[in-house]
Amino acid sequence: MIQNMLLLHLSDIHFRAGQIGTAMDPNGHLRSELLRDAQVQCQRIGRAPDAVLVSGDIAFAGAKAEFEYATDWLKTLCGACGTTLGSVFVIPGNHDVVRSVASKPVVQSLHQSIKAAQPIALNGIISGLLSDEDAKSALYEALGPYNTFAGQFFCDLLPPERTRATRDLYFQDGSILRMTGLNSAFVSSASDTPGSLFVDPASFQLERLPGVEHLVLCHHPYSWLGNGKALSDFLHDVARVHLFGHEHTNRILPARDFVSVAAGAAHPDHEEPNWEPGYNLLELEVEGVGTDRYLTVAVHVRVWQANPGQFIAKQDRGADAFQSRIALSPWIKPENTVVAQPAAAESTQADAAAPEEGADPMDSLRDISVRFFRLTVSQRSAIAGKLNLIEDEDANQPDFERSRRVFLRARERNLVEALDREVSAAGQ
Structure with missing residues (x-):
């Protein structure tokens, strides 16, 4: 069982064809320093990451070469931090979309039918389009290279039944941290503006179950989603940890029942104001038993400091981590029973039973999968x-x-x- 869970969180890496792997790569040194710092921080904390989470914008233009480079770099990162490439868990962002495909008239017509929908009809329209063979193929075609990349981690998406990625990690008391990645990029194109993107109805179907705590990743913050207010209200009720990307500015919102983390970009554009590359490490632990259980969350925000150049901790009132303690529902793992699993269509679990030693039964398959995709x-x-x-x-x-x-x-x-x-x- 995991005693003190560690998650490495990256976002907005933006591997850009024509730059990556060249002598003129403007981010080569920064990536090297991030690898070095992540390795040092994991050694300081005293454990390897149980998962490496990437909340979108892995690529810059959704190109095959960009995703191939991402796979190699993530493998190096995982090795430096003491874990394997199979620990990677990803979701798509707007830069993972092939814009030339998303700009096709038929795709834009589908986008407009969603954007123009009245709130009361929105879910029905999205569900209908994602259930229609031609419409779903058109809406997801621009994510083709992303899906090939994400498939090696079992994070690929295919509507209508698999529009979100799911993976479980296990706490020391046998309870589950259920990670769910939402797709906020299926209506993305060059015309994106705040409020013009959406998540599909499956994003509102996380269940509150005994012994299960939810962590959710979504590339776009609520303000970029046309149904963002509804998603915010829902996730605030059911998910303990919320991770976002896209806006390149790190912010942490600790609340009574959840912690929300807006990530900085691993590779923000050098011309952005207040340029501040960064990544996060999250330590999670369940404390107590029975009716006296808490989830403690420590978020280590690592940001780039210039002169001298190095990653440093963003501090919270003098502390190197942002701490939260969230009360959990009473729960004791029943003997000879199992913790509820995700729906079969979305689950990456091997069967309905929680493994005896608290390991995800797909771990071994993912390690084979990343080699299979090579x-x-x-x-x-x-x-x-x-x-x-x-x-x-x-x-x-x-x-x-x-x-x-x-x-x-x-x-x-x-x-x-x-x-x-x-x-x-x-x-x-």
């Missing part, structure tokens, strides 16, 4: 075919969805070890 499409197809993990129904699915189904079938058919051996052999 292979060529032909290598992946050959492995899936050899193990009979491809079905006729997969023919019209995007590549990331076919890969997901390969892993789900391998798990269902007790072929995970065989899949691991084939991936390892192909990667040599």
Whole structure:
């Protein structure tokens, strides 16, 4: 069981094709310093991150090369901090959208039908479009490269049933921290303005369950969402930790029942006023038992200081971390029972049972998955075919969805070890 949970939180990295990996990369030194600081801070705290959370804008223009570079850099970051690439959990931002696709007339027409909807009809219109084969394909086409990237972490999105990503971590008392990533970029394009974006109705379906505490990631803050007020009211009731990106300014709002963190950008534009790159580390722990339980949250905000150049702690009244203590509902893990799991269509869990040792049963699959996605499409197809993990129904699915189904079938058919051996052999 996790005693003191540690989460590394990044946002707005903006890997930009034409700059990344070149001698003229304006952020090369900054990334190197972030790696160095994150490694030092994890060593100081005394543990590796249990998850590396990226709240959108991984890429700059949604390009395949940008996501490929992101995978390599995140692997280096994870290694420096003592964890694996499989710990990464991502959501999309507006820069992860391919703008040339989002600007197509048919896509813009769909966007306008959502933006023009009256509040009482909004959820019905979004649900209808995300359930229609042609409309959902058009709305999500611009996220194609993102989904290929996110698929290796089982964070890919496919409407209508999988419009949010979900993963569980386990506290020391057996209770769950359920991480849910929302998609606020499916109506994003070059014409984004505050209030013009939306989350879909599934974002309002987090359940308050015994022994489950929610952490939610959404790239866009409430002010950028046309249904932001409704989302704010809902999340304030059900989620203990809220993480946002997009605005490049770090802010922390501690409330009685939740902590909200607006992240700074790992790579803000150098011409932005008050340029302040940063990232966050969050320590979470459940204290007490039964009727006397609390969630303690310590947010370490690391910001770049110039002259001398280094990452330093943003302080709260002289302290190097922002501390919150939130009262939790009474709960004791019942013997021989399980903690409730997410809905099957969205879950990245292996089955309905919580694992005995408090580990996510998809951990081993993610470690295989990140290696599987490093292979060529032909290598992946050959492995899936050899193990009979491809079905006729997969023919019209995007590549990331076919890969997901390969892993789900391998798990269902007790072929995970065989899949691991084939991936390892192909990667040599």
